[in-house]
Amino acid sequence: MLAGRRILSSRSYNAFSIVPAHIEPYLVKVMMRARKQLDPKYTQLDADMEVFIRQETQHCKQHVAFNQFIYDAGYEVMRKIEADYKADYHRFLTQRSLRFNLAYCEGFEALGCASAEVWFHGDIEELLAGADPYAVELWKWHLAEEFEHRTVCYDAFKTLFAQGWWRSIVFGYCYRVWAFFYAARHINSYTRRCADALLAIDRQCMSPEQLKRSKEREQRQNKLIGRASLRRLVKVLLPWYNPKHKPMPQNMRELLERYAATPAA
16 A cells, blocks of 8 residues: 555645554554453454454554655644644553543544545545545545444443443443543544644745635535534444444445455555
8 A cells, every 4th residue: 555645635634644643553552452351252353353453553654654745745843743642642551541542442433434434425525636646545545444444442342341231331332422522522633733734834825815715615624524424423422323333335345355456565
């Protein structure tokens, strides 16, 4: 898989690339800890967790390379934001419980699953106009694999912390939903900060009319992504939510099959 040669036309997705560069190593560490707590009888879940770890490791490598292209294009400002973001995950790992960390991971995976649906159902095609095809391919590959392993964090959290009727209510639902909102707010705070920083650089040399059009495009983009995401994310709040019930889009399946059939470089 090649990292994007140039950046996307949407600053939101360029900014969002700081997330996989740092959350993926965090996900791997949390999942490795969870595997140590897993009863040996859960052989399929353990195997799924192993695949999950391999996939997330590759996502991290590709987005680190992708971010380098953004730095080289004149957006070194991302580095400071990334450093603060990375420090938060170190704090989570050293100061918070496995239950918190695994629930946070499931919150992120729910966000990733919804993002994959947005991309593969064509809700944001207009935002990709003029984008480098390698960058688009990177995101599609990444989000397809996020969707592919959409059940792993959910199953791991449920298995370790939500067994039995009262735990399924207190932790399997209430705590899971709280952690989803926590993860969403935390991640959004950094991606918004990064997008604002990238846009500030872009807008330094704009005329008043160009600045006006830029802000109008930003508002239209946020509304488009927000609407497309919200109708999918609201399902996360349902007591009977389970990501395994989400069907894989055919175009996503075809992309994964294409990569599965392509020899590793």
